[in-house]
Amino acid sequence: MRAPLKRYYLRGIIPMLLYTAMIIASHVWAAPVDLAWVKAAWALSPLLPIAWVFHYYFKYLAECDELERKIEMDAIAISAMSGALTGMALLFLSDHALLALNQRELIGLSVGAICLGYVVTRYIGIWRFRA
Amino acid sequence: MKSRVRQLREQFGWSQAELAERLDVSRQTVNAIETEKYDPSIKLAFKLAHLFELPIETIFQED
Numbered sequence: 438m439r440a441p442l443k444r445y446y447l448r449g450i451i452p453m454l455l456y457t458a459m460i461i462a463s464h465v466w467a468a469p470v471d472l473a474w475v476k477a478a479w480a481l482s483p484l485l486p487i488a489w490v491f492h493y494y495f496k497y498l499a500e501c502d503e504l505e506r507k508i509e510m511d512a513i514a515i516s517a518m519s520g521a522l523t524g525m526a527l528l529f530l531s532d533h534a535l536l537a538l539n540q541r542e543l544i545g546l547s548v549g550a551i552c553l554g555y556v557v558t559r560y561i562g563i564w565r566f567r568a
Numbered sequence: 569m570k571s572r573v574r575q576l577r578e579q580f581g582w583s584q585a586e587l588a589e590r591l592d593v594s595r596q597t598v599n600a601i602e603t604e605k606y607d608p609s610i611k612l613a614f615k616l617a618h619l620f621e622l623p624i625e626t627i628f629q630e631d
Contacts, residue, residue, distance in 0.1 A: 566605055
């Protein structure tokens with residue numbers, strides 16, 4: 438494993454542990470104060486460590502070499518497209534009453550498609566250019 | 569694009585890992601250039617040309 442990727446994984450440990458703790462906390466305990474903005478901040482708090490990981494991801498993109506960057510950019514582009522296609526497909530099926538999904542399920546499936554698209558495309562890229 | 573990188577690297581007696589280190593790229597990148605799966609950027613092509621002390625057009629040729 439090259440140094441930039443290793444650094445990215447190591448840097449990501451603390452934010453990911455924090456994310457896990459915050460997602461559990463925000464689901465187990467209610468917001469400490471019964472105000473709408475406090476509730477919203479409490480619900481969105483797990484996004485902070487994810488944004489922290491994204492910050493490290495951008496640093497990784499700046500540090501990796503051109504082929505590694507190409508693999509990452511291809512994975513990001515294809516995952517964004519697969520997320521958009523999945524979301525639109527589910528919306529069209531819902532519009533034609535062929536599928537009954539609530540908003541949470543619809544967004545969850547689209548985000549899932551983005552994540553799955555990224556992982557699959559990235560590993561295909563690594564496999565395609567394997568040494 | 570046709571590449572003579574493998575031939576030149578072997579002439580210099582370097583391993584893929586050594587060349588990768590000199591170019592500050594991964595061994596995967598060197599291998600992909602040698603096997604013509606990936607065309608390097610101008611910047612990397614210039615680095616290769618500088619390293620092998622040859623003009624770019626003698627290292628890379630159009631198909």
